[in-house]
Amino acid sequence: MNHIDRPHYPLFNEADSAEIVNARIGPNVASRTRQVAEAVVRHLHAAVKEIQPSHEEWLAAIQFLTDTGHMCTDWRQEFILLSDVLGVSMLVDAINHRRPDGATENTILGPFFVDGISVSTHGTNICHDGKGEPLVLRGRVIDIHGEPVKDAIIDVWQTNDDGFYDVQQKGVQPDGNLRGKFETDSEGKYWFRTVKPRDYPIPDDGPVGRMLRTLGRHPNRAAHIHFIVQASGYETVITHIFAPDCPYLAEDTVFGVKESLIGNFELTDNEKEAASLGFPSPFWSVRQDFVLKPSD
């Protein structure tokens, strides 16, 4: 007769399931790793205990995660889309970018930023395909005391009037269409020409799109222009400016809209100014300042 080893760890039971799993974490695991793992297991088990999934529902969840993984390629990140439409990306951004009142708020980066664009002169028109309603954007970068921030770098990008970024339509749109970089002058000022942004759907031909349809949700993002504003000594701002008349303003499928990021869009009927800009009249005019907080 062989002996029965005494358990060193408690055997599984439903009531204490999360604690039993977490008791297995080894003694030499880094404290942050332990903290994250314990929280994931605790919340995951709490969710399962509340939902009480059938075996078939559990298997459907496994299949959904598998399908989402299989959709990911070098140019499509379906798990980021999932994080976006569940509000997790915005929540992580909010947690990491709590700022004093008055400082420009962050919103999500999105997958279409391209690094390494060269700086253009003020006034450059970044629209190279001639589509959309002309728009001039002017503003300043200032600090939280209202002082100008000179030599700040402003990256800007948006979709064209068909709702696609240049990198989604290589060979269709001109290279670098609706993408630019500007540097503020000694008064913190910048300006450039572009077109009014439009709403567009996130890629919805995969598992995340199917999930949105199952939940009775649409895949549309509110119309916006992306910005990254960086200056030495200040916290970098990653944000959007939203068009105030977009029908999806309160229903952005990735929850990116904040009240302070709804832009001041004016339809300007001024033949003389239009002519100086090379625009027809009326055209859109936006005034947008960015307020930076010092880096910690």
Add this chain to the structure above:
Amino acid sequence: MNHIDRPHYPLFNEADSAEIVNARIGPNVASRTRQVAEAVVRHLHAAVKEIQPSHEEWLAAIQFLTDTGHMCTDWRQEFILLSDVLGVSMLVDAINHRRPDGATENTILGPFFVDGISVSTHGTNICHDGKGEPLVLRGRVIDIHGEPVKDAIIDVWQTNDDGFYDVQQKGVQPDGNLRGKFETDSEGKYWFRTVKPRDYPIPDDGPVGRMLRTLGRHPNRAAHIHFIVQASGYETVITHIFAPDCPYLAEDTVFGVKESLIGNFELTDNEKEAASLGFPSPFWSVRQDFVLKPSD
């Protein structure tokens, strides 16, 4: 000047993030779908708020899920492995198979069950590769009142003594090695010959294996034989019998061990019985009854 549409839904804020996401679920969504989605979002946001991941940690989570998805193929299900090692598979099983005291408990099915094996005569030796320590297993299938259940079907499968299931080593192991099906007689009895089960690691060359190492955990399953016991009018039992002397009994990496499933393994030194079984002496002898509850 264009007008500003009034939001129909609240804009994002950190404090109310989960409620804001859940408010988007459409009015015509099935109530169970709504219930599951709301719980997932609520627990997910609670986890993020507790963990407060940095952007880099969030990206590492996205990459882990992506890698796990990419590891999944027709013959490798890395998300089920993840569910297993986090105790979720056992929790879902426990929730769905609460049974009265005395009824045989369930444990996880695992990925290596093969349906459609034909029934063998009692006493058949299911070990076809000659490896391992011979073992005879005898028992009865009874109901919770102790009455025999005749014509019950018992599926059995286990790894060979190298720690692999036949389906993991096609062309290496004989087809159907250590896999069998038996039917109880009029007294509920069954018996068959096999070998003592051994511990073995789950596949740990993927993201789940890397996660286990990061958490200071080993990938080993406690030594076990799998069973599915089915009879008309009774709830099907999916379970294991564990070898009581296995060093991983209290550390099964998928949390499958329950006290009631630790088998009664006797090392039997009896030349006459050994000869009648075609075994050397001593050999292993296991007595295992299965107690079924009526189906609802």
